[in-house]
Amino acid sequence: MTNPVREDDLHAYVDGALPEARRLEVEAWLAAHPEDAARVRAWAAQDQALHAAFDAVLNEPLPIDLVRAARRKPARMPYKVVAAALAFVASGLVGYGIGLRADQPAPAPLHFARDAAIAHAVFSPEVRHPVEVDATHAAHLVSWLSKRIGTQLKAPDFGALGFELLGGRLLAGESGPVAQFMYQDAGGRRVTLYVRRAVAGNRETAFRHATENGVEVFYWIDHDFGYALSGQIARADMQRLGDAAYLQLTGKAAAAN
Amino acid sequence: MRSRPDLIEHLPRLRRYARALTGDVARADDLVQDTLERALAKLDLWQPGSDLRAWLFTLMHNLFVNQLRTRRPQDTALDEALDIPVSGGQMEALAARDIHAALARLPEEQREAILLVGLEQFSYAEAAQVLGVPVGTVMSRLARARERMRQMLAGEPAVQLKVVK
Numbered sequence: 001m002t003n004p005v006r007e008d009d010l011h012a013y014v015d016g017a018l019p020e021a022r023r024l025e026v027e028a029w030l031a032a033h034p035e036d037a038a039r040v041r042a043w044a045a046q047d048q049a050l051h052a053a054f055d056a057v058l059n060e061p062l063p064i065d066l067v068r069a070a071r072r073k074p075a076r077m078p079y080k081v082v083a084a085a086l087a088f089v090a091s092g093l094v095g096y097g098i099g100l101r102a103d104q105p106a107p108a109p110l111h112f113a114r115d116a117a118i119a120h121a122v123f124s125p126e127v128r129h130p131v132e133v134d135a136t137h138a139a140h141l142v143s144w145l146s147k148r149i150g151t152q153l154k155a156p157d158f159g160a161l162g163f164e165l166l167g168g169r170l171l172a173g174e175s176g177p178v179a180q181f182m183y184q185d186a187g188g189r190r191v192t193l194y195v196r197r198a199v200a201g202n203r204e205t206a207f208r209h210a211t212e213n214g215v216e217v218f219y220w221i222d223h224d225f226g227y228a229l230s231g232q233i234a235r236a237d238m239q240r241l242g243d244a245a246y247l248q249l250t251g252k253a254a255a256a257n
Numbered sequence: 258m259r260s261r262p263d264l265i266e267h268l269p270r271l272r273r274y275a276r277a278l279t280g281d282v283a284r285a286d287d288l289v290q291d292t293l294e295r296a297l298a299k300l301d302l303w304q305p306g307s308d309l310r311a312w313l314f315t316l317m318h319n320l321f322v323n324q325l326r327t328r329r330p331q332d333t334a335l336d337e338a339l340d341i342p343v344s345g346g347q348m349e350a351l352a353a354r355d356i357h358a359a360l361a362r363l364p365e366e367q368r369e370a371i372l373l374v375g376l377e378q379f380s381y382a383e384a385a386q387v388l389g390v391p392v393g394t395v396m397s398r399l400a401r402a403r404e405r406m407r408q409m410l411a412g413e414p415a416v417q418l419k420v421v422k
Contacts, residue, residue, distance in 0.1 A: 007400055008400075011403070012381075015374055043403045046403060046410070050277065050371075050376040053277070054277045058269040058270070059269075060272070062272075065286075067268075069290050070264040072297055118265070118266055122266060
């Protein structure tokens with residue numbers, strides 16, 4: 001062992017903040033020092049317990065007052081605020097939207113793309129707990145989410161495009177539960193597939209594209225269910241992933257852009 | 258005219274942090290609300306391209322600290338005096354209520370450190386920026402928080418923790 005392992009190293013080990021070489025040294029140290037190993041395990045368990053206790057807050061519908069406060073313009077146009085609040089109530093999932101054109105409520109499919117983009121923005125930056133169920137339990141994950149959503153889901157395979165399934169989570173939505181699958185490539189880039197029951201009256205849409213606050217979204221509605229693939233990566237890459245998802249989930253080639 | 262960043266996507270995380278920090282739904286959302294108001298008032302000071310999330314958490318931290326200054330000091334003295342025996346860990350089985358109780362009994366600056374790093378996954382440097390202290394201070398607060406939590410959670414059942422609190 002070159003450098004003695006200090007208290008800070010043990011914390012950095014728990015926090016995933018050590019360079020690989022040092023991490024291995026600390027691991028060797030822990031193997032030989034059971035008391036330190038027990039402390040490290042306890043600290044890691046604390047982090048897990050914190051997530052178990054508070055991650056549910058991420059899924060809660062946002063209080064309307066906070067949505068208003070976040071949208072408040074420096075001055076005037078209160079009717080837009082009201083319209084935004086109404087749109088908030090009307091929209092699905094977590095019930096809020098980004099980039100809302102308040103005086104001209106977006107049609108439902110656009111709501112859908114926006115909700116998907118938000119869910120992507122909320123969960124994809126999570127470093128250590130991006131998913132509720134990880135991909136090592138892929139079969140369980142898919143059947144669990146299928147049961148909750150009410151249709152037989154399929155997690156598309158993006159292996160040929162360099163993205164592997166990381167896992168998934170169930171989100172609470174006002175119009176019912178939402179499934180989110182998350183994928184990651186070797187460079188750590190993430191895309192999410194968002195599935196929920198479509199609002200009545202929106203039986204089908206073609207394969208569409210939207211950009212919501214820098215998030216590229218490819219989405220479609222098929223047999224009462226809406227699907228949206230979101231990512232903050234180059235549009236050409238997103239297009240390839242979107243095409244693959246659409247083909248695998250509908251059996252049809254994506255016709256539109 | 259530069260475009261205005263959207264604060265909505267940061268709300269879920271701000272709420273999670275505030276909830277854990279205050280341990281109270283209403284107080285947490287009040288803190289988020291104050292943070293948003295402050296953010297909108299000071300938006301010109303935010304540098305586009307820099308980390309909006311870290312900036313919002315910094316505002317929230319400052320508001321939280323100001324609130325503490327105007328409140329009666331809580332049960333810190335009692336907290337410091339407690340000497341809970343350390344026993345073998347059954348950490349893996351931690352229940353949420355144990356964590357709530359233990360968090361509530363950490364001194365605020367330690368609570369902030371463990372939540373920013375352990376829950377919100379800020380790097381040490383980012384946490385230092387949010388808290389306005391050197392990285393070494395974050396590390397020592399984090400170390401004290403984790404050891405304290407370990408003692409509280411390993412030693413006593415949650416029921417007793419609640420009684421003491």
